[in-house]
Amino acid sequence: MAHRRSDVLAHAVALLDTHGLSALTMRRLGSELGVQPSAIYHHFASKQELLAAVADEILARGARPRTAVAWPDRLREVCTELRLAMLACTDGADVVATVWAFGLGAAGPVSELEKVLADAGAPADLAAVASRTLLHYVFGHAFEEQTARQAVSLGAVDRPLESLPDFDLGLDLVVDGLRARLA
Amino acid sequence: MAHRRSDVLAHAVALLDTHGLSALTMRRLGSELGVQPSAIYHHFASKQELLAAVADEILARGARPRTAVAWPDRLREVCTELRLAMLACTDGADVVATVWAFGLGAAGPVSELEKVLADAGAPADLAAVASRTLLHYVFGHAFEEQTARQAVSLGAVDRPLESLPDFDLGLDLVVDGLRARLA
Numbered sequence: 001m002a003h004r005r006s007d008v009l010a011h012a013v014a015l016l017d018t019h020g021l022s023a024l025t026m027r028r029l030g031s032e033l034g035v036q037p038s039a040i041y042h043h044f045a046s047k048q049e050l051l052a053a054v055a056d057e058i059l060a061r062g063a064r065p066r067t068a069v070a071w072p073d074r075l076r077e078v079c080t081e082l083r084l085a086m087l088a089c090t091d092g093a094d095v096v097a098t099v100w101a102f103g104l105g106a107a108g109p110v111s112e113l114e115k116v117l118a119d120a121g122a123p124a125d126l127a128a129v130a131s132r133t134l135l136h137y138v139f140g141h142a143f144e145e146q147t148a149r150q151a152v153s154l155g156a157v158d159r160p161l162e163s164l165p166d167f168d169l170g171l172d173l174v175v176d177g178l179r180a181r182l183a
Numbered sequence: 184m185a186h187r188r189s190d191v192l193a194h195a196v197a198l199l200d201t202h203g204l205s206a207l208t209m210r211r212l213g214s215e216l217g218v219q220p221s222a223i224y225h226h227f228a229s230k231q232e233l234l235a236a237v238a239d240e241i242l243a244r245g246a247r248p249r250t251a252v253a254w255p256d257r258l259r260e261v262c263t264e265l266r267l268a269m270l271a272c273t274d275g276a277d278v279v280a281t282v283w284a285f286g287l288g289a290a291g292p293v294s295e296l297e298k299v300l301a302d303a304g305a306p307a308d309l310a311a312v313a314s315r316t317l318l319h320y321v322f323g324h325a326f327e328e329q330t331a332r333q334a335v336s337l338g339a340v341d342r343p344l345e346s347l348p349d350f351d352l353g354l355d356l357v358v359d360g361l362r363a364r365l366a
Contacts, residue, residue, distance in 0.1 A: 048340060097323070101330035103342025132346065133320065133353035136327065140280070140319030143326070147284035157231060159286025163315065170316035177360030 003033055005043040012054050013061075013089065020150075021091040026050065052105035055096045058089050059108055071120035072175045075113060079138050079171055082109045086142045090150065093142040100135070110135055122182060130178050137174055141167050186216055188226040195237050196244075196272065203333075204274040209233065235288035238279045241272050242291055254303035254365075255358045258296060262321050262354055265292045269325045273333065276325040283318070293318055305365060313361050320357055324350050 003011075011033055016024045026047055030037040044050040062085020068074045086092035100106040110131045117127035145164045151157045186194075194216055199207045209230055213220040227233040245268020251257045269275035283289040296314035305313065328347045334340045 048334075097326055098330055101327040102334055102340045103331065104340060128346070129349050129352045130356060132324075132349060133356050136323030136353065137316065137320045137357075138323070139326065140321070140323035141315075143280055143322065144284040144319065147281055148286065151231075151285055157285045157287060163311070166312050166315060169312045170319065173313060173316050173360040173364070174320075174357055175360070176363045177356040177358070180359045180363050181356070 003035065003039065003043075008033065008040060008043050009053050009057055012050060013057050016054060016092075016095065017090045019090075021094055024051075024054070048099075048102055048104055051095060052099045052102065055099035055106045056108075058092050058096060059085050059106060061085065062088060071116055072179065074116040074119075075134065075175060075178075076168075076171060078109055078112050078116065079134055080167075082135075082138050083142050083167060087146055091146070093139060093146045097139040097143065100139075109138075117178075120182060122178075126181060130174075130181075134171075134174055137170060141170060186218065186222070186226075191216065191223060191226050192236050192240055195233060196240050199237060199275075199278065200273045202273075204277055207234075207237070231282075231285055231287055234278060235282045235285070238282035238289045239291075241275050241279060242268050242289060244268065245271060254299055255362065257299040257302075258317065258358060258361075259351075259354060261292055261295050261299065262317055263350075265318075265321050266325050266350060270329055274329070276322060276329045280322040280326065283322075292321075300361075303365060305361075309364060313357075313364075317354075317357055320353060324353060 008029065012024060012029055015029060015032065026037045026040045026044075029050075030040045033039075040050070044053060059082070062081055064077075064081050064084075066074070066077055068077045082096075086096050089095075096106045113131035113134055114127045117130055118124070122130065145167075148157075148159060148161060148164065152159060152161065191212065195207060195212055198212060198215065209220045209223045209227075212233075213223045216222075223233070227236060242265070245264055247260075247264050249257070249260055251260045265279075269279050272278075279289045293314045296317055297310045300310035300313055301307070328350075331340075331342060331344060331347065335342060335344065
C-alpha cells in the first residue's frame with residue numbers, strides 16, 4: 001500500500017507521542033504502516049530528515065494567533081508558543097532541540113524572535129544573540145519540565161514538581177536583560 | 184570478579200564517552216566488566232541511579248578552582264564550569280540535564296548559584312528563579328553545541344558551527360537582567 005508523505009509524517013508524530021523518541025525508527029514506522037522501510041526512505045531520505053519534519057510538524061500544530069504589540073510581549077508570545085508546542089507531544093522538547101542543533105529544522109522561532117528584536121531597534125548582532133539565548137532558555141526549561149513530568153508519570157522517579165511553573169519568571173529575567181540593552 | 188562501585192562508575196563514564204548515551208546500559212556495562220547485570224545492580228539499584236552517579240562524576244571531574252570575587256563573575260564561573268564539564272564527555276549535556284530533571288543528582292550548580300545570589304543580597308525567591316534560569320540557559324546552549332559538534336563530527340549532518348561560541352554573550356544578557364533586579 002502506498003502512503004502519502006503527509007500520512008507517514010502524521011503516523012510518525014503519533015508514534016512519537018504514544019511511545020516516545022526511542023520508538024521512532026524507520027523500521028517501526030514501516031512496520032506499523034505495513035510497508036518496507038524503503039517506502040519510508042522514499043519520503044524521508046534519512047532518520048534526521050524524518051525527525052526534522054516531525055519537529056516542524058510539532059511546531060506547526062502548536063501555532064497560535066499573534067496578538068501582542070509591545071516587543072517584550074511579542075517575545076513572550078513566541079517563547080510560550082514554542083514551549084507549549086513541545087510540551088504537547090511526548091519527548092517534543094528533545095526532538096525539537098535536537099533538530100535545531102542538527103540545523104535541519106525548527107528554525108521558525110529564532111527567525112521570529114530576530115524579527116521582533118529588529119522591529120524593536122536591536123542591532124543585528126544583539127538580535128542574534130538574544131534570540132538564541134531565549135531559545136536556549138526555552139529548550140532548557142521545557143526539557144526539564146517534560147522529562148520530569150514524563151518520568152514521574154511513568155513512576156520512574158519521584159520528585160516534587162512545584163518548581164516547574166517558573167517559566168514566565170525566568171523568561172522575564174532574560175527580557176529584563178534585553179530591556180537594559182535596548183534602553 | 185568483584186568490582187568496587189568506583190570501578191563500575193569509572194567504566195560507565197568511559198563507556199558513555201566512547202559510545203554515547205544509547206550504549207550505556209546495565210547489560211552492556213556488566214558484559215564489558217565480565218559480570219552479570221545483577222553485579223551492577225548490587226552497586227546501582229536502577230539505571231536512573233547509575234545515570235545520577237555518572238552525572239555527578241562528570242561534574243566532579245570538571246571542578247575548577249574558584250577565584251572570582253564580584254557576584255556576576257562568580258555566576259559566570261559556576262556556569263562556565265558546568266558547561267565545560269558537560270562538553271568534556273560525549274552526551275554529557277543530555278545526561279546531566281536528564282539527571283537534574285529526574286531530581287536525582289547534578290544539584291551542585293544550582294545550590295552554588297543560589298548561594299552566590301544570596302551573598303549578593305538577592306531575596307530567596309529571586310535567587311531560586313535566577314539560578315534555575317541560568318541552569319536552563321546553560322543546558323540549552325550546551326545541548327545544542329554538543330549535539331551539533333557530535334553530529335557534524337560523525338558526518339550525520341552538515342551545519343555551520345560559527346554561531347556556537349556565543350555562550351558568554353548570552354550569559355551576560357541573563358546576568359544583566361539580574362543586575363537590573365539587584366540594583
